Amino acid sequence: MEIRDATPSDAVAACHVLRKSISQLCFADHRNDPVILNAWLANKTPEIVAGWARQNGSSLLLAVEGDAVLAVGAVTDAGEIRLNYVAPNARFRGVSRALLRALEARAVERGNKRCTLTSTETAHRFYRSAGYIDDGAPTGKFGTAGGYPMSKEIVAES
Numbered sequence: 001m002e003i004r005d006a007t008p009s010d011a012v013a014a015c016h017v018l019r020k021s022i023s024q025l026c027f028a029d030h031r032n033d034p035v036i037l038n039a040w041l042a043n044k045t046p047e048i049v050a051g052w053a054r055q056n057g058s059s060l061l062l063a064v065e066g067d068a069v070l071a072v073g074a075v076t077d078a079g080e081i082r083l084n085y086v087a088p089n090a091r092f093r094g095v096s097r098a099l100l101r102a103l104e105a106r107a108v109e110r111g112n113k114r115c116t117l118t119s120t121e122t123a124h125r126f127y128r129s130a131g132y133i134d135d136g137a138p139t140g141k142f143g144t145a146g147g148y149p150m151s152k153e154i155v156a157e158s
Helices: 008-025 034-041 046-054 095-109 121-129
Strands: 002-005 058-065 068-076 080-086 114-119 148-153
Touching: 002 095, 008 034, 008 046, 008 058, 008 068, 008 080, 046 058, 058 080, 058 095, 068 095, 080 095, 095 114, 114 121, 121 148
Parallel strands: 080 114
Antiparallel strands: 002 058, 058 068, 068 080, 114 148
């Protein structure tokens, strides 16, 4: 497995992973409610994902194995992790954790000492196990019960 920067040409494959991960793995959040699911997936189109790959002030990273995209992550230059979604067939292989480390490393490269994120209900335990702490009450993103604001102090690895 390799983690690399995404390019606009990766948008279709990355979008596919995002949509599959949300619809198949985040049931605790959307509970198959079409209103919640459609709102969550609305900006997960190839055109929008291609724009994320070109966006200044943010990094879109992919975990890949050969030609297959295993996970998609994004972090702003200010240290906010915006995405960390794994393909259902790559779950429980350490892919999300490796991608999270790469997102944190990118945040450090950009001069950050802290990462922030808003976790889903599904990923909340994962982020806590990675050292993130809750920073307030859940926000109920897209009508879900989740949306946990979290943060972690990060340091450059020597």
